[in-house]
Amino acid sequence: MPVEALIRRTLRVPRAAGATTGDPGAAVARQFDVVLLSAGFKATRDLLAHLSALPAPVALDLAATAVRALRELVADHVRHTPYFRDFPEGVPDTVEFWLERLAELVTTQGPPEPGPLNLLALPGYGVPRHTHADVLAAHDEFVPSARDRVTTVHLGLTEAEELAALYLDLAGSPTPLTAGDLELLAELAETHLDGPHPERVPVRENRAVLNAARLAAGLAPDVDTTKDVLRLACRASGGDVTLARPTRFRSFRRPERRLLLTALDRVATDPAKLADVATLAEPWKRLGERLHPHEHPALPHAAEVFAVARGERGAPGLASRVEHALATEGPARAAALLASSPGALARALDRLLRLASPDESEVDSVLSALRDRIGEVSGRVLCSLRDHLATRATPAPARLFTIRNRTAWFTPDTRPPLPEPLLAEVIALLDGEIARRLPDHPVVLFDPDVLDVALPLSGKATQDGFAVLPRGSRTRLDLADGEVLRLFAHWKQRAEPTDYDLSALLLDADFGYRGHVSWTNYRGEGGAVYSGDVTNAPEGAAEFIDLPLAGLDAHCVVPQLHRYSGESFDRAEEALFGWMQRDHVQSGAPFDPRTVRTRSDLRDPLPTAVPAVFVRDGDGWVAVWTHLHLSGTGTFASVETTGDIARKVARSLVERRYLTVAHLLDLLRAKGSQVLPWTGEPPTSDVPPLYVGLDRPEGLPDNAATITRENLNRLLPE
Known part of the structure; x- marks a missing residue:
């Protein structure tokens, strides 16, 4: 349910309608407070007062929803039954345990047949012989401690307001979402087609989810690249919007086919937009079999997309032209070509600087291209490049690569280190641009526990x-x-x-x-x-x-x-x-x-x-x-x-140090903000502060802007 997902994600319980004078829900509020404490949560005074002011049935329904959501959040919605009932006591030595299993086999079934023995099939192995109630009975009662976790749960706005705000936050996220958040966005998009909508949807996977909701409602999708259309078709078919895994396209209804092809035809009017098609030729060919572009002669540019995919028409992309320039003319020319795509220029910067000759003119040409277009590089890419360059002064023992499904693989680091003076110059350029884009906040309060949190770049x-x-x-x-x-x-x-x-x-x-x-x-x-x-x-x-x-x-x-x-x-x-x-x-x-x-x-x-x-x-x-x-x-x-x-x-x-929240706070401090640790006391200034921490604390001024674990990516520069 979206409301339970909202509570789990924001630690806010939406207000319910029907509050009255008096405290008809006081008993429910008291029970709610006790149950929350048993799960490691604490309700704020405002939340308990709101429950108390609701009719008892309404208060009970809201409290039950919150308890379900919060118990699931900390894995308290299931029974955890270990194999050994008395764990951590009573766990035998490993050899002793296997000898017991062999003895049971012999006494119950006789000696095993000669040959290999499947130890995992021995009697009594793999399934607990006790119930969860037996586990509880075997242990003394839990003794609460002052060091136990206590997480604060706040009162939010109305359900409609909270869900609308969550929709805007997810749709407009500057970084790709987790799988769970992407599915939550899809659910919210279906009920928010009438708006309001974020001014920008910078992440293409998020845009595909929103477009799938629009397509299902018979509305024209919002696309500006051919890949946007392909992502949309994947999402509408229940496939992978990242395009990392093959999608089995479903049969689209005729109105859906027209909407998809019309959007594709509009984008493909610009021949430069065909450059990405060849790199995804197979999914495009399979999609063409479902969309029947030949049935729509009035949409010729859409047909050209599939011609490129079939290899009947060429559409050289920027990447191929850059590779040709590197092979024939050098990094300076490649940088000039990449200037048309500032994000690609930033991502290729390390390689360009490594390939540049010791002649300073080539290095200067590459840096000049970056200086000219750095204002058009997204804040996320700037921070990613800054994070990357922090490790380039010396070779790493091995290069760790991670791909979309979080797979880890290694390769030797054969890259020559970049000269330290050059690194310092580029890092200063990046820090200056990042600082320029950070919002002006006269007072910034922070939780010290957030300082070592890596920037959420994805x-x-x-x-x-x-x-x-x-x-x-x-x-x-x-x-x-x-x-x-x-x-x-x-x-x-x-x-x-x-x-x-x-x-x-x-x-x-x-x-x-x-x-x-x-x-x-x-x-x-x-x-x-x-x-x-x-x-x-x-x-x-x-x-x-x-x-x-x-x-x-x-x-x-x-x-x-x-x-x-x-x-x-x-x-x-x-x-x-x-x-x-x-x-x-x-x-x-x-x-x-x-x-x-x-x-x-x-x-x-x-x-x-x-x-x-x-x-x-x-x-x-x-x-x-x-x-x-x-x-x-x-x-x-x-x-x-x-x-x-x-x-x-x-x-x-362990040995790598990532770009952290502390770095952005240092840039804000250098920019002139008063950056102070949160002590539990609101600042004396009347200026609304910005609070940066893992969770919103009690006592924070109502007018404070907050960046917490749920929306930490909003700290990234735009």
Whole structure:
């Protein structure tokens, strides 16, 4: 439901109609407050007062909706039943456990036949022999702690106003959205066709989603490139708007075909717009079979698109002309050609500077082209280039590449480093342009916890979930004495038996192997312990790993969730990962929502997920968000088969420093803004402040503009 998605995303509960004098909903408000606290949330006074002023049935309905949404946000909507009932106590030694299973086989079925023995098919393996109620009965009551997470939930505007604002925010996002947000945008677009709409929709995938809603309503789509039409057709067919995976186009109704071809004909009137067609020839040919352009002789330019796709007509693109210029005339000429596409010029800058001869005139020509067109490069691309150049003074041990499905792969870094004086000149140029575009805010308040958050340059570098941050962000764990980091994974299969395995790889200071904890090794050095292997999840399954970080003889921990068999993460009904911080004295069941620090969805096809890594930092530990998936055979993935690439991922992400929120705040400070940490007290100035933090705090002035986790990309320059 959009309202529940709204609450999960914004931590705001929309106002309901029907408020009266008195407090007819006071009892509901009190119960709501208690239930929220048990899940690690706290309602603001305004929210509780609003519930109290509603008729009891209305208040109950609103409270129930909010509770459902918030419990799902922290993975409290499912039952987490570990294989070993008494976990973390009562977990046997690995060899002892397998001997017990073999003994049970012999006593119940007799000695096995000679030959290989399938250990996973032994009696009592893979399915808990106890219920969730048995788990609860085996543990003492949970002891609340002052260090448990408490997340504030605010009162919002009316449902219609909140949904309209969310639609505008998602549609006008300056960065690509996560998969969940893209689907939410699609749902909202269907009910907001009449507007209002954002002035600009800069992300093409978002535009495709909006156009699909318009097409379904019989309205002309808003397109200005041929690729926009192709993305629209993919979305309308239930396919991939990023064009990374093939789409099986559906049969379009005749009015839909006319709308698509009319839009395509209008765009293709400009011959330069045909340049991208050849690079996507196969999907264009398959789409042509569904659109029947020959039936529309009055739309000749649309027919030309398919002629290019079939190779019957040439349409050389900018990329081919640039490659020819590089081969024959050099980087200066290539830069002059790229000046017609400022974003492409910025993306090619490193290569152009590397290929430029030591003669300063070629370097000056490349930089001159950038200076002339830098004002037309998008803010996101400027920040991406600034982030990239920060690592170009020295070669990296290996180059880490990530593609749209968050796959990680490596190649040796054979690029020569760029000269430091040249780097300094380009970085100063970029910082100057970024600062110029940042909005003028006399007073900026910030939460110190946001400083190490990497700039959210793409939704592909993060996941949907709770308290999730972009790839490269660092979160200090702040573990007290005796506290344990507890990893958890939950999944539910859709149609076939599915076995996922949670593991933790332990590395030393040189990122060499120190040990691991998984279904092949239940206990590790320093007290690390695994909750047991569950191999079938028709009603959902859960696995845990306890990591007493203070006692671990390791420098880095790499959690992984492997698909051993069955459905991939994107096909399962649900797959998620997260972590808690627990104190031994709290006892309680293995899962308690008050101790959940984060929870992320896993919705990618590759067999091994590496959501984050944990690394020592001085006397403490930090989490470094990775949001990566490792390729493999697709079945029987395990920590033993992924260890080498997992170590490379950990080293690359830990040693690399991403462009963070702190950098943009420094630019604002240099620009003249008064940038101050939030202390809980509003500023004395009457000027509305800008607040930048992970969540909106209580006590912030009502007129404050806020940039929080949900819309952190709005901090990027336009």
